[in-house]
Amino acid sequence: MFQKENRSGLIVYLYYNRDVKKLQSFGDICYHSKKRRYIQLYVPTEEVAELVERLEKEKFIKKVRVCHIQELETPFVGNLYRKEENVII
Helix, strand or coil: CCCCCCEEEEEEEECCHHHHHHHCCCCEEEEEECCCCEEEEEEEHHHHHHHHHHHHHCCCEEEEEECCHHHCCCCCCCCCCCCCCCCCC
């Protein structure tokens, strides 16, 4: 049966856009900004620390950042509408 794989995102800043093909073997490329020269790469969570170290050693990579979107709480409880009470005009 299908099992959900925990993945984490990495933001990889590049010097040149032509180097995107070199990163396809590291994980799944979700987004590539040609104007700002970065890609969003999804990799297995267990391999994040070692991949960050490997990627930072590459000459064609400017900077690597870890996405923290997994740490955000997504379930919203209650009503998002705020009722203003005791408003005097």
